[in-house]
Amino acid sequence: MNGAQAVIRTLVDGGVDVCFANPGTSEMHFVAALDDVPEMRAVLTLFEGVATGAADGYARMTGSPAATLLHLGPGLGNGIANLHNARRARTPLVNVIGDHALTHKRLDAPLESDIDALAGTVSGWVRRSLATSEVGADTADAIAAAARGQVASLVLPADVSWSDGAAVAAVPSRRPAPQVPASVVEEVAGVLGGSTLLFLGGDAVLEPGLRAAAQVAAGTGTRLLSQRSPARMQRGAGRPDVLKLPYPPEGARKQLDGVEHLVLVGAVEPVAFFGYPGMDGRLLPEGCSVHVLAAPGEDAVAALQALAESTAPDATPELAEARRPDLPTGELDIKALAEVVGALLPERAIVVDEALTSGYFLPMATVGAPAHDWLTLTGGAIGQGMPVAVGAAVACPDRPVVSLQADGSAMYTIQALWTQAREGLDVTTVICDNSAYAILASELESVGAAGGGERAGKLLDLGGPALDFVALATGMGVPATRATTAEELAEQFRAALAEPGPHLIDAVLPRG
């Protein structure tokens, strides 16, 4: 058995049976070995940022890692932005990064670069496999490391891959999350009430955690708030409706106003996304004390359930009622867009939200839609949405994926559409097409830099020439239409959802 075969067999035996791949020469033995281990599903992407984002989306929905296959330093570089997002999402993910043969390293061939340094910026675990006899064990260690909620990067030299003498290694069964000590739960129980806020993140915003938190809220008057950009949130009719921390610092401060005790539950302390002149980046009111019920990675759900049991055993959590907005008519703006989504969102949908400024009305419009999952832009590196939609669709082939995508950000990883077509993924993409980096126009003002200058404005404008997303999608094999009124969007959204496979709708909004 050669090294590549051992890597793939160890991955599959360890539960990692999907690989999002952009191979090159140094990965050719890995590619060849795919025919020896048919349990591994290899999904080709046209750009590494799609591969890494897809692996992130996959793991957010399954809870277990997918692998990527990347080509040396530049291939990893192309995937860095979405690995950054995966790191912020605490996503388990195994990168397999092919490198030159060990014997070739010292020749400083054109593709030689410092892979380890690159990988270190986004990974919790990095290892270069140095011997074919050990590569199975290295792979098993990578899987175990990823399972701790981090990016694990295995650098795989070509000769370690092609040489014989490798062996499959077993991955130890996944260790459950550490439990929160009872004394901590007790301490938090002592501060609950109307001036206390549970700040929820990680697993705590999946249904069981939200229910327990809502039970605490109902019984004690404690307030609830979710972190700004959860990796995966469960919401909709029949589930507690918990607001997310707003993006603008003023809005965030308003939500935190009057809070004397902030309790972190699978989340870290909220801070402003960016610094602004004359503004403190911390958001908590003065004198607010911070308590940690569960640190990220600890069993937040069990801690919340224990807290509910001890403080509000008989309380009934408040749940969102089933209700949908009416289908809007007339002008297509961001409110109408949200109402169309809310009115038509199918059962068990997975919503991937990179709508940015166009998404303002989405939470209100969808809170009573059938129960669904909501995946967000965790690390702020745009170009995540369409790749994450790929991964979510591969992970959950029986669920519809709705990908709500800002236009400027869409262009960062537009190649994801091709993989959606190739794999026949049931993804309905709605491009929020305002022909601008609209978020930057408001940021230009927020940082106090708005001079209204023409040259500055030109750098935020996507209108010359206008991007034709219908042409771009069809050019990659995804059927696409354009909606210029609320009625057209509704009709096209309904039609896209009714058909299997990917579709794209270019929703033309007022210029940003």
Next chain:
Amino acid sequence: MNGAQAVIRTLVDGGVDVCFANPGTSEMHFVAALDDVPEMRAVLTLFEGVATGAADGYARMTGSPAATLLHLGPGLGNGIANLHNARRARTPLVNVIGDHALTHKRLDAPLESDIDALAGTVSGWVRRSLATSEVGADTADAIAAAARGQVASLVLPADVSWSDGAAVAAVPSRRPAPQVPASVVEEVAGVLGGSTLLFLGGDAVLEPGLRAAAQVAAGTGTRLLSQRSPARMQRGAGRPDVLKLPYPPEGARKQLDGVEHLVLVGAVEPVAFFGYPGMDGRLLPEGCSVHVLAAPGEDAVAALQALAESTAPDATPELAEARRPDLPTGELDIKALAEVVGALLPERAIVVDEALTSGYFLPMATVGAPAHDWLTLTGGAIGQGMPVAVGAAVACPDRPVVSLQADGSAMYTIQALWTQAREGLDVTTVICDNSAYAILASELESVGAAGGGERAGKLLDLGGPALDFVALATGMGVPATRATTAEELAEQFRAALAEPGPHLIDAVLPRG
């Protein structure tokens, strides 16, 4: 004057008056300051890999750096692959990478990451500017560092940028390249002859260097060979025709066969691009001794001229004659494609070559075309061609740019087409469309991994669904056509060259 204004003014005063930009919030003051320093031309790109590749192409043609404007670690990450290529090209380039305000760093906001580590993998010079009062001087140092033929990365915290109290700094005039000592020239003169090969790179493959080298060759029988992937080579009718080191190791060895003395002239020792099982990555024949006439960065041209003067003062260099292939007819294959390019290449063209396997016949077909520049994929990180074409066209608005682009690689930075349209750049792109990662099919064989397996083959195939490059180009505002015969390609290529502004031709080749 705030920090951003001082940065831009220092750049402009230091000769850096083009900036390829993908700004975000942390760069908004830089964007605003563009209206205060109108001499700076800011070119918006939709993806950072386009910005960095364009800056590379610009500097290859002008010899002086352009700037990029990148958004924190993820923005830099997106630009890493083409910075890798720029590093291998020894391109002068100034990255301005916006970062969080200094006061915001310790809050570990979502976009926080290790920018310095990322930058270090591709830069010869990295500095984080820590005070507004110093940011002008930091910028001047960055320009001076870049001028030494390397990527210089200046990390610019948002508050250093927005605060007042900055000053413009002067950039010392560019230091000429170090001269090669006469004793070295003399030593090399002693080994010239039929079993000696001058291996040329860097400036030595521009016309003056090539002429001097060809004079040496004519007078002494010494052989000439160019490095595999020069940043910029001057060739065509009336110039010496020097072969490039072939990509396949067997072909490279054949070119080096019988060489007893290899003389490096602005190049480094040739090695195989990749390692292969059972093969030494070094290419030189056994016993071949290596001499360095000029190390990269030294004045190779003056050294060659001194060598010619001392060894072959009266010799006449052999120059390529003006001759073009006949226009081909019938089937469109890679030979016909090369002949169309050779037959129609306009005067003073800049050819950007990322044709990869489809480019085999190009050197022969174009050697007698009017004198032109040829820019290649220096670092092996694909997705360089279309961005480099952007930069070359911005650098030389009066020259036609011909961008010969493999299909798989095109998809890495396809967003470059939008900037070509926005800026009205005179770029004619020919997509070599064989619906495959054709180079990988041959590599699968070269590494001895070819099993003909269906699952492996699927990872090299771009045919399902077929990419429609006409739709992709028109979707970004670039007029496009499809050629399926040699005649169609000739007609469309001629028409594209006759019109100003960008055009794309999808040349449909036999499947790779």
